[in-house]
Amino acid sequence: MxxxxxxxxxxxxxxxxxxxxxxxxxxxxxxxxxxxxxxxxxxxxxxxxxxxxxxxxxxxxxxxxxxxxxxxxxxxxxxxxxxxxxxxxxxxxxxxxxxxxxxxxxxxxxxxxxxKLMVGHLLEYHPAVNYMKDLIARGAVGKPLYLYFQRVNLGIVRTTENAWWSLAPHDISVACYLFDATPTSVSATGHAYLQEGVEDVVFANLKFADGRMAHIHVSWLDPHKIRKVTLVGSQKMVVFDDMDASEKIRIYDKGAEVQRRSVESYIEAITLRTGDILIPQVPTGEPLQIECQHFLQCVEKDTKPRSDGADGVRVVKVLEAGSRSLAQGGEPADV
Ligand SMILES: NC(=O)c1ccc[n+]([C@@H]2O[C@H](COP(=O)([O-])OP(=O)(O)OC[C@H]3O[C@@H](n4cnc5c(N)ncnc54)[C@H](O)[C@@H]3O)[C@@H](O)[C@H]2O)c1
Structure with missing residues (x-):
């Protein structure tokens, strides 16, 4: 206990x-x-x-x-x-x-x-995110190329932090978790429409050293409630829709192949492939309960939390880089 x-x-x-x-x-x-x-x-x-x-x-x-x-x-x-x-x-x-x-x-x-110091990066404990991580680890999507995140809704409007600091920690933590890497730079643009100096909407691009990218769109001033992560891999594409109660993950057997040496023109060399869409059975469970259980186990068994202090520092560094970029009108800022 x-x-x-x-x-x-x-x-x-x-x-x-x-x-x-x-x-x-x-x-x-x-x-x-x-x-x-x-x-x-x-x-x-x-x-x-x-x-x-x-x-x-x-x-x-x-x-x-x-x-x-x-x-x-x-x-x-x-x-x-x-x-x-x-x-x-x-x-x-x-x-x-x-x-x-x-x-x-x-x-x-x-x-x-x-x-123990653990940070509430809730989505690292979400069964659907872990399903995506497992797909990547098994090579089921091919080479992971890029990710994009949509986290938009009307509200909750905060007064002390902007939408970037309030909403994007989730997406940044998932990008780092799925790619098992830290971005090298962030470019972000956004605007404060409701309160001076507090951005309501931010569009940010995270670049990783090997060319992978993650794009994040966060807003509390939007007509839609969207919580979506899209992963594009060289062989398959995966969409995690957290607003869908029963079909959280869709795996699209879609891709494009480039065979540059065999033909002269680039257009002819690119083959597009569209196959089936698979909606797998994803384990259920409240992510917050799984996260709380993980914390208790780390304390009891003296093990390292998945979202430990280092993970928290990494996410805050990306948030800071995003803030610097926002202040510089979208100029890329090093993490
Ligand atoms: N993981 C998630 O999905 C998620 C979602 C929403 C909020 N959050 C985070 O949860 C935290 C709280 O957000 P919220 O929306 O509940 O805010 P909130 O303002 O509704 O609640 C904060 C509470 O803390 C109390 N409080 C403040 N300072 C205190 C102190 N020194 N001692 C005791 N009580 C104190 C306040 O009275 C208030 O009741 C924030 O860090 C936010 O980023 C996480």
Whole structure:
């Protein structure tokens, strides 16, 4: 049993509370939130846990092993650092922090204290993303060429972070996870239509050293609710549609082959191939529950989290490069 406190039980934190209260490997000892109404609601819904306003009460408890941080992003660093300083294992929602220097500091602090630091890169635990990763590993798509992500909806409009920092951590983490690599540069353009200085929509291009690319379109000012990842490989193309309840993955047996030596003209040398579309059975399971279970197991078995501090630092570095590019009108910025 891992003794856990959730700090921040707002819109997202309450989902972490729900999962951690139900998982047999966790004892949810504290739910901490500054907001009194939230505390009252939590105390009613989870009478076995203590609803508190001051995290220090939980940090002094020797039976508390781990702290799950789901406060708003600007407060991640301070709350996570206090928990690590108190010798607790820490899970932090994405993005790990708002600067890579702070993300690195937390990673180093966790290592020096022998504690786990895990980041809530939720999609790395999504069964459909792992299905795609397995397809790539088995060579089933041929050579992975490029990816593109669409994460658009109307809302939730944030005031402190722009759409890039709020939404793109998911896509950046998946791009790095599927390609097993870190991009070398980012070029991003976007615009702030609703609030000065807070971009509502961003189009970003991540370049990898070997020519692979990932394009990310994020927006909270869009008529469609789309959560889609498209992977184009040399032999097959794969689409993951998270809005489709039952058919999350489609594998298109489509491709193009270039045989430059056999004929003189390029047009004649390119053969297009269109075959069947396969809709495979993808394992089910709530990604957040799988993610929470993974964190508990890492604490119990002393193993490295999949989305560890280093993964968190990498994503924040890409976010920072994207911000620099946005400020320079789309000029590529090195990661
Ligand atoms: N993984 C995902 O898919 C996903 C989705 C949404 C949000 N998030 C992340 O979850 C985090 C929270 O987002 P949200 O939408 O729930 O925000 P929110 O504003 O709804 O909730 C934040 C809560 O934290 C509380 N809080 C702030 N500082 C605190 C402190 N020092 N001690 C105790 N409580 C404190 C606030 O009172 C509030 O209730 C953010 O980091 C966000 O990026 C992740």
């Amino acid at each position: 891992v003794g856990v406190a959730v700090v921040g039980a707002g819109n997202w934190g309450k989902n972490l509370v729900r999962n951690l209260a139900a998982l047999p490997g966790a004892e949810l000892r504290y739910i901490c939130d500054l907001n009194e109404k939230t505390r009252l609601a939590m105390a009613q819904a989870y009478p076995k846990s203590r609803a508190i306003g001051d995290m220090a009460i939980a940090l002094h408890d020797p039976a508390l092993d781990a702290v799950v941080v789901a406060v708003d992003a600007p407060a991640h660093y301070k709350v996570a650092k206090a928990a690590l300083d108190a010798g607790k294992h820490v899970y932090v929602e994405k993005p790990l922090t708002l600067s890579s220097a702070e993300a690195q500091e937390l990673t180093d602090l966790a290592a020096s204290r022998g504690r």
